[in-house]
Amino acid sequence: MRRADRLFQIVQHMRGSRLVTAQKLAQWLEVSERTIYRDIADLQSTGVPIEGEAGVGYMMREGFDLPPLMFTRDEIVALVAGARMVRAFGGSTMARAAEEALVKIGAVLPEAERMRIDRTEIHSPMWVVSDADRTAIDVIERAVESHDVLTVDYQDEQGQHSQREVRALGLWFWGRVWTLACWCELRGDFRTFRIDRIKIIGQAGRRFKPEKGKLLSDFYRAMEKRKIEQGGMGLRYTA
Numbered sequence: 001m002r003r004a005d006r007l008f009q010i011v012q013h014m015r016g017s018r019l020v021t022a023q024k025l026a027q028w029l030e031v032s033e034r035t036i037y038r039d040i041a042d043l044q045s046t047g048v049p050i051e052g053e054a055g056v057g058y059m060m061r062e063g064f065d066l067p068p069l070m071f072t073r074d075e076i077v078a079l080v081a082g083a084r085m086v087r088a089f090g091g092s093t094m095a096r097a098a099e100e101a102l103v104k105i106g107a108v109l110p111e112a113e114r115m116r117i118d119r120t121e122i123h124s125p126m127w128v129v130s131d132a133d134r135t136a137i138d139v140i141e142r143a144v145e146s147h148d149v150l151t152v153d154y155q156d157e158q159g160q161h162s163q164r165e166v167r168a169l170g171l172w173f174w175g176r177v178w179t180l181a182c183w184c185e186l187r188g189d190f191r192t193f194r195i196d197r198i199k200i201i202g203q204a205g206r207r208f209k210p211e212k213g214k215l216l217s218d219f220y221r222a223m224e225k226r227k228i229e230q231g232g233m234g235l236r237y238t239a
Contacts, residue, residue: 006031007039011048014060021057073116079105081122088124089173091137128176136201140180143168147207149185153200154193161199166191167208169216183214190219 006029013020013028022036029036040058044050052058083098090098106114129137143150152164166182178195212218 003039007043010036010039010043011060014050014058019052019057019059022054076109076113076116077120077122080117080120084122085124089129089176089178090134091141092131092134093138093141095134129178130196133178133195136195136198137171137178139201139203140168140171140195143203144170147210149204149206149208150182151200151202151204152193152198155197155199157197162186164191165204166193167214169219171195181216181219183219190222 009029010025013025022033022040025036026033037054040050049061050058051061080102083102086098087095102117106117109117139150142148147167150166150168152166153161154164155161163186165185166180167185168180168182170181172179172181172192180193180195180198182191182193183189184191
């Protein structure tokens with residue numbers, strides 16, 4: 001959890017002038033009590049009216065609340081359009097998160113601004129990405145974060161199948177087509193694969209440790225070098 005999110009959660013747990021111990025906050029947020037003490041000191045230094053002491057507990061004076069979110073008209077349109085596009089083209093998990101984000105934004109906006117969400121007539125079709133591709137996107141997104149090695153059954157544009165073990169580095173969306181950028185253990189090099197050509201994807205049952213020469217930054221450098229060598233061509237789908 002990011003520190004900013006953790007500070008927000010501490011304030012939420014203290015709503016209603018409840019006495020909360022650092023031990024309980026540490027358990028809720030899965031951090032050390034020492035971290036909670038530092039966070040509370042930081043909140044107090046910014047003016048959040050938290051009272052109490054270590055070993056006894058903390059409480060927030062009644063009447064304090066976080067200020068409402070304020071967005072401009074253009075920002076609301078951008079957020080709504082972005083969330084709807086993710087809902088239409090992203091993985092299942094991303095789609096649900098986008099829907100929930102819209103609900104949360106609407107809940108904290110003033111009434112006049114909240115109406116702009118419903119009035120934003122920017123939409124995306126919901127049938128472009130298949131259920132199989134949505135599942136693959138979810139699996140890859142989690143693997144990128146957790147460094148899980150994936151097994152991939154891939155069919156290239158000539159119809160040839162191959163099985164790979166890959167280190168997922170990132171996902172790119174090209175407008176109807178998603179691609180996976182990865183380090184391919186079979187080829188010992190970077191590869192990009194179209195998600196809609198992946199027939200089967202799963203966990204290899206092991207994790208990888210990021211290594212110099214096999215990182216996303218190295219992938220970018222390799223693609224830039226290839227672009228120069230090929231006279232301006234960008235990413236290609238490779239086997």
